[in-house]
Amino acid sequence: MHLEFRHLRTIRAIHQAGGLARAADLLNMTQSALSHQVKGLEDQAGIELFVRRSKPLKLSVAGLRMLKLAERILPEIDALEDDFKALKSGKTGRLHIAIECHACFDWLFPVLELFRRAWPEVDVDIRAGLAFEALPALMREEVDLVISSDPVKVAGMIFNPLFDYHPMFVGSASNPLAAKDVIVAEDFRDQMLITYPVSRDKLDVFTEVLTPAKVEPRGLRQVELTAVILMLVGSNRGVSVLPDWVLRDVRSNADYVTRPLGPGVIMRRLYAATREEDAMKPFMAHFIKLARSEPVKLQRG
């Protein structure tokens, strides 16, 4: 059966208008065209859709069944078009975020929570799983925004700066390093270093401190959760380097010491990478604005 939307519209129009001729007007076509169409449809369906004994054409049982379908389906088409309009105007869309920095969960959640309230129609998600190759995923539209601290010049991609942070040393108060004011590469030589389970070029300790100084720590341990890292550090099972915003709560805790890395001041900048086309979408701009201001507020308390 070769059904088309045209046929559903026809059925509905004939029912509404109470006849074929009037329906033709509704649909902006000639009465003849409708007559042909109805005939063709009935031939296809192999069943009479109309009662022809009476003069203003009337729906048969089968026709009524089809009318029901039409009345269920046609509004859905209109809804689709509305959705597309909303998509085009940027009122709605998708914001799937990939994070390269594991610790970003901490400020991202509150930001997303705020965002969700302002843009309930936007489909938000965080994809931690494919943290490895986030930028290609962004290009393929598998995600829509990547949080990264390594801006790359790629055509079609924009890196919007968010905020700066300091990678900070954190250790147990009973650790000998607690005596120092600034921690340098050499200090790690005798330490067990705890990091997130990602490659070295994604870890500030290595890119900013250890790799340039060609220093290798005594041992390495990879742990997924920030809370667990802090627990291990607290019981002096190792030391770690974490962004300052993560250490907000730890600073006022006597079990821990936090120290800047040295010798010079080390500062890093986070970026939100988006596709060029998306960058000007209203909801995207709003998200970036929130991601700029909210984490700073959080850090202040």
Place this chain on the structure above:
Amino acid sequence: MHLEFRHLRTIRAIHQAGGLARAADLLNMTQSALSHQVKGLEDQAGIELFVRRSKPLKLSVAGLRMLKLAERILPEIDALEDDFKALKSGKTGRLHIAIECHACFDWLFPVLELFRRAWPEVDVDIRAGLAFEALPALMREEVDLVISSDPVKVAGMIFNPLFDYHPMFVGSASNPLAAKDVIVAEDFRDQMLITYPVSRDKLDVFTEVLTPAKVEPRGLRQVELTAVILMLVGSNRGVSVLPDWVLRDVRSNADYVTRPLGPGVIMRRLYAATREEDAMKPFMAHFIKLARSEPVKLQRG
């Protein structure tokens, strides 16, 4: 936006097959045709439905929205076709009944109840309102079956005999006519006659007794409900003539007397009129079978 079912099928196939070329196979068309179609669809929608940066073509956000629609709508089309097949094979359908004889409610309800259980898919209804012109309504497919006791030879219409019945006189036990064994036309001259509110040619008392004898009763009263007629008769406010099956309960009631009409035995036959095309439909045949046997059983108790 000029959406067609074809497009929904395409979207679904491309998603399933994970690419345009494979989808073309699924749909039995060339890859080229699909490419043209997708381009046309995107032009119409004014929005990208696919991500083209990656090579096996992939759905975009808008495309996913459309996929959802496709997955909701396409099964409904299949369901429609199934329904049409069932309609054609007569498993389902409509059985709207018009009754010319008012008292037929009494046996029709139990029959319909039985029928409904056997053919739950058939849409049943009784139309009492248009009792006047039932046969034309049957021709126009406004109803599908007419209960009548006046068979007429009309092309395209079949009168299936159901069962015979006797119109019976019913009066109060305190009515003088209770003394007679058989009631004849003359006996009505002094009586208030209670009938259903329909024309005389649809009432057995008139067609079979009074009109041939040119007798007019003392008075006439039209009442809609059988129970009310019996109530009035019971309190001797009038007499009536009803089919024997209606008087089943009354016979054993000392307040009433029931008598045959005379002088000869008067017998009438009920028919179920259907359109020729419908007569052989399984559910129709079944209904007629029930309407033949069940009322007889009911009458026996």
Place this chain on the structure above:
DNA sequence: TACAAATGTGAGACAAATTCATAATTCTAA
């Protein structure tokens, strides 16, 4: 970089839907 795999494009063939003109019904009211 070269080769394979996938998608895009243009022209012509073909099918299907529409229109125009007109015929054939059915309805309605005198």
Place this chain on the structure above:
DNA sequence: TTAGAATTATGAATTTGTCTCACATTTGTA
């Protein structure tokens, strides 16, 4: 009952749109 109005049906010509074929272009991969 019948004329005239209203409604639907039909045939031929035209238009519209979709498909295929052949080839170009792009993207992925070893």
